[in-house]
Amino acid sequence: MADIEVDYPRLYWLSFAVAGLVTLLRAVVVGLSGVTLQTLVLLVVGVVVLGTAARGFRDPAASGAPTEPTPLLVVAVLAATVYSLFTLAAIV
Template sequence: MAHVEIDYPRLYWLSFAVAGLVTLVRSVVQGLAGVTVQTLLLLVVGMVVFGTALRGLRNPEASGAPTEPTPLLIVAVLAATVYSVFTLATIV
């Protein structure tokens, strides 16, 4: 059986990049129906999360992301994944 090497910092930031992108898509879809305060807040949150994740992905080792499978890493990746999947399901 082959040994699989996981880049934990990259996985951490990638999960947040996807969650930020999904939030941006959700705000755009909601904005098509009408711009509200909630839509604007979603847009700002999506931009901040996506921008921070992209900055972390540029240099994941020096970004402060977990480098081992710690509880923080597991919870953050699972939460971002669940958020992204359920948010995409509500958009479609």
């Protein structure tokens, strides 16, 4: 059986990129009914998270992301995934 090679820094930043995109999508959906402070906060948070993830993708080795399966990596990826799934479920 072949071993699966995992690029842990890219997995870390990918989970945050998805969370940022989902946050931006939520801001758009909330903004359709009217622009409120919540919409603006969601936009800012989504842009910051997505921008940080994009910078991390440019140079994953120097980004400070975990390079092996540490508790930080597991918690961060699971938290971003759960947030993304529950937010998408709430939007639909």
